Amino acid sequence: AWRSRLIAQTETIRAYSQGSLQVYRASGVVERKQWLDGQPNACPYCLALDGQIVGLEENFEGGIDGPALHPGCRCSIRGIVAGAK
Numbered sequence: 001a002w003r004s005r006l007i008a009q010t011e012t013i014r015a016y017s018q019g020s021l022q023v024y025r026a027s028g029v030v031e032r033k034q035w036l037d038g039q040p041n042a043c044p045y046c047l048a049l050d051g052q053i054v055g056l057e058e059n060f061e062g063g064i065d066g067p068a069l070h071p072g073c074r075c076s077i078r079g080i081v082a083g084a085k
Contacts (some may be wrong), residue, residue: 013074034080
């Protein structure tokens with residue numbers, strides 16, 4: 001049961017991130033993306049990415065375009081529209 005939940009959580013995060021990226025691209029107004037973590041007890045890799053902003057078509061450090069970074073990852077991304085800080 002634990003392993004099944006871990007896999008489901010990881011794949012849900014991955015699917016949500018990939019879906020978000022598709023919507024951001026289709027919108028025509030999102031030009032950057034930001035890695036969001038802020039979770040208690042986050043792993044050091046996710047903490048290092050927290051707040052990092054890259055271009056919409058760029059990868060975050062480590063060559064990944066968005067979460068899930070590892071099994072059990074709880075991170076997300078947000079789109080940043082053109083002209084926003």
